[in-house]
Amino acid sequence: MRKNGFARHALIETLHTVQSSFGYLDDDAIRFVAGSLRVPLSQAYGVATFYHYFSLKPPGKHTITICAGTACYIKGADKLVAAAEKRLGIVPGQTSPDTQISLMTARCVGACSRAPVMLCDNEVAGEVTAEHVLEQLERWAVE
Amino acid sequence: MTIEELEQIQESVRAESAKFDFEVNVCMDLACSSQGSDKLRDALVKAAEASGKKVLVRRTGCMGPCSSGPLVRVDPEETLYKHVTAGHAEAIVSSLGGEPVPALQCDLREHFDKQVRVVLENAGHIDPEKIDDYISREGYKALMTALMEMTPNGVIHRITESGLRGRGGGGYPTGLKWSTVSKAGGDMKYVVCNGDEGDPGAFMDRSVMEGDPHRVLEGMAIAAYAVGASKGFIYVRAEYPVAVARLTTAIREARRRGLLGSNIAGTTFSFDVEIRLGAGAFVCGEETALIASIEGKRGTPKPRPPYPAVSGLWGRPTLLNNVETYANVAPIVRNGGKWFANMGSERSKGTKVFALTGKIANTGLIEVPLGIKLWEIIDVIGGGVPDGHKLKAIQTGGPSGGCIPADMMDLGVSYDALMAAGSIMGSGGMIVMDDTSCMVNVARFFIEFCMTESCGKCIPCRAGTAQMYTLLTRICEGTATMDDLEMLEDLCSTVKEASLCGLGQTAPNPVLSTLKYFRNEYIEHIQHKRCLAGVCNIQAPVEVMA
Numbered sequence: 001m002r003k004n005g006f007a008r009h010a011l012i013e014t015l016h017t018v019q020s021s022f023g024y025l026d027d028d029a030i031r032f033v034a035g036s037l038r039v040p041l042s043q044a045y046g047v048a049t050f051y052h053y054f055s056l057k058p059p060g061k062h063t064i065t066i067c068a069g070t071a072c073y074i075k076g077a078d079k080l081v082a083a084a085e086k087r088l089g090i091v092p093g094q095t096s097p098d099t100q101i102s103l104m105t106a107r108c109v110g111a112c113s114r115a116p117v118m119l120c121d122n123e124v125a126g127e128v129t130a131e132h133v134l135e136q137l138e139r140w141a142v143e
Numbered sequence: 144m145t146i147e148e149l150e151q152i153q154e155s156v157r158a159e160s161a162k163f164d165f166e167v168n169v170c171m172d173l174a175c176s177s178q179g180s181d182k183l184r185d186a187l188v189k190a191a192e193a194s195g196k197k198v199l200v201r202r203t204g205c206m207g208p209c210s211s212g213p214l215v216r217v218d219p220e221e222t223l224y225k226h227v228t229a230g231h232a233e234a235i236v237s238s239l240g241g242e243p244v245p246a247l248q249c250d251l252r253e254h255f256d257k258q259v260r261v262v263l264e265n266a267g268h269i270d271p272e273k274i275d276d277y278i279s280r281e282g283y284k285a286l287m288t289a290l291m292e293m294t295p296n297g298v299i300h301r302i303t304e305s306g307l308r309g310r311g312g313g314g315y316p317t318g319l320k321w322s323t324v325s326k327a328g329g330d331m332k333y334v335v336c337n338g339d340e341g342d343p344g345a346f347m348d349r350s351v352m353e354g355d356p357h358r359v360l361e362g363m364a365i366a367a368y369a370v371g372a373s374k375g376f377i378y379v380r381a382e383y384p385v386a387v388a389r390l391t392t393a394i395r396e397a398r399r400r401g402l403l404g405s406n407i408a409g410t411t412f413s414f415d416v417e418i419r420l421g422a423g424a425f426v427c428g429e430e431t432a433l434i435a436s437i438e439g440k441r442g443t444p445k446p447r448p449p450y451p452a453v454s455g456l457w458g459r460p461t462l463l464n465n466v467e468t469y470a471n472v473a474p475i476v477r478n479g480g481k482w483f484a485n486m487g488s489e490r491s492k493g494t495k496v497f498a499l500t501g502k503i504a505n506t507g508l509i510e511v512p513l514g515i516k517l518w519e520i521i522d523v524i525g526g527g528v529p530d531g532h533k534l535k536a537i538q539t540g541g542p543s544g545g546c547i548p549a550d551m552m553d554l555g556v557s558y559d560a561l562m563a564a565g566s567i568m569g570s571g572g573m574i575v576m577d578d579t580s581c582m583v584n585v586a587r588f589f590i591e592f593c594m595t596e597s598c599g600k601c602i603p604c605r606a607g608t609a610q611m612y613t614l615l616t617r618i619c620e621g622t623a624t625m626d627d628l629e630m631l632e633d634l635c636s637t638v639k640e641a642s643l644c645g646l647g648q649t650a651p652n653p654v655l656s657t658l659k660y661f662r663n664e665y666i667e668h669i670q671h672k673r674c675l676a677g678v679c680n681i682q683a684p685v686e687v688m689a
Contacts, residue, residue: 012436050424050598069343070343070344070500070574071343071574106382107343107592108345109382110346110382112344112345112498112500112572113174114174114209
């Protein structure tokens with residue numbers, strides 16, 4: 001916040017910083033940011049819920065993100081999501097009950113030329129098959 | 144910084160590179176780096192040191208044909224190598240000065256021959272984190288020329304003369320926009336760059352920001368001079384962390400060189416740029432929503448007028464252009480408006496970068512003169528549809544665009560021709576679909592996208608897209624009737640005409656264009672409960688015993 005001079009219009013930047021430090025935005029964090037930047041709590045909460053990038057729930061230890069952009073869709077990203085859903089027993093946006101793995105989908109990460117694409121803890125992998133997804137989940141499971 | 148100093152830097156870079164006999168350029172763009180091009184670079188550096196040859200190993204931005212990555216280009220011979228791994232490093236280094244490594248050679252002559260590179264002229268040739276690399280390729284010369292030799296109106300005139308149109312998709316004449324902002328009153332104006340590339344399936348803006356960030360800064364600085372602004376913002380998607388890092392470095396380096404900041408080149412012109420992060424909202428590509436987001440608010444659009452050119456960021460006149468539009472500015476100022484206007488078609492001048500993806504052999508980034516025929520892009524540059532499948536359609540313009548059927552491949556790519564065909568130019572995503580894609584399902588995919596991305600401010604978009612999604616799902620599941628199809632068409636026109644902003648107004652396009660060209664697929668789903676592409680999971684109808 002100091003970096004942006006406590007400017008009110010730096011609300012989104014500040015929330016980004018909080019999320020990258022803590023992994024998600026909890027009520028306390030949003031209250032604190034709103035108070036410090038002197039923006040109404042309603043605006044801070046509104047912004048935090050409006051943008052998909054902000055998460056109000058803590059993520060799992062690992063996150064697998066499957067790209068759901070158009071190029072990935074054409075190349076069968078739905079099969080990857082289905083495989084991960086089946087293996088983990090959760091739907092995208094949820095974290096497995098043991099808090100180990102979060103399953104997410106993304107609106108295009110910009111690696112469309114290697115579709116379908118997944119991100120394993122922000123590491124990009126291209127030309128992914130359902131087997132790759134399961135292998136990765138297996139590797140995390142034995143950790 | 145003066146022109147002379149700029150030339151001195153060019154000289155010193157040239158002197159520096161003259162010390163090397165060979166330059167080995169490694170593509171470090173996302174597609175290549177996700178296949179280990181960073182390890183490859185380290186291996187090349189090591190092999191070069193061990194060989195004792197005078198080799199410069201350089202990391203670069205996207206070279207284009209991503210499907211052949213990781214890519215390496217050896218200069219001065221311009222030998223392109225494909226699918227290179229760290230294990231090939233020694234072979235490549237030892238081949239320098241002799242015959243190239245045949246097994247790795249990438250022959251894509253046809254792929255490159257049809258292309259004309261303006262925006263991507265530096266891509267694959269410079270290290271994006273070195274400002275001197277950019278300067279050595281005529282970088283910042285256009286800004287200097289503008290400041291020293293041209294009036295702001297002269298710059299606007301040159302842009303108008305070039306016929307450049309907005310590369311974000313709208314196609315609004317750039318010169319006209321600049322002149323509106325320039326004429327707007329007030330002592331404070333802003334220049335904003337839209338790097339929120341939300342169209343899923345497009346990544347040219349990411350590549351430009353990551354591979355040649357100074358080009359964007361230079362374009363913005365020239366624009367600021369032309370319209371009388373002193374402050375700029377680049378709005379970048381949070382999903383592009385590398386682009387943010389590269390732009391941050393570029394801004395710092397440009398400030399250090401006095402190319403951004405106060406009194407640039409000893410003139411009275413001052414300009415500085417700040418980066419603003421998006422947070423994952425497609426609607427923020429719409430200009431008024433983007434402005435709201437920069438102000439730290441929810442990205443909801445406002446009715447226009449007033450247009451941002453008159454009342455934008457914090458109520459001030461604001462010039463808003465897309466990354467690729469700014470990337471075209473420096474070459475136009477350098478080479479003249481007529482040079483640019485000589486490329487392209489009657490009403491769509493210059494070149495356009497497309498992200499060619501989907502069911503096509505050569506996926507990647509291409510830059511072509513506008514007016515080029517679609518078949519030239521697909522068959523010649525793209526290398527055709529692989530695995531013996533048949534081309535079915537090409538999707539352009541993302542969720543706001545439409546699908547162009549295979550029998551219209553003679554279409555020349557221009558703003559107007561695509562619009563007439565029921566699609567739009569859009570930001571430049573070009574997704575190739577073959578006979579394994581179901582067009583009804585594709586339409587549903589885009590409507591689902593628009594439904595979740597609708598900001599919810601106006602009802603036609605918020606409720607309309609949800610109802611369209613329900614109807615399309617029914618069709619995909621084989622439970623729809625012909626009445627549903629009629630209702631869908633009705634809804635399309637309502638959403639199109641009554642929505643507040645571009646998102647809603649164009650959301651029905653994927654449905655309308657597939658209905659226009661692939662109506663038979665809709666009918667098959669409804670009347671015969673069949674999905675010809677085998678994508679939709681339609682339950683076999685239960686035979687009722689009489």
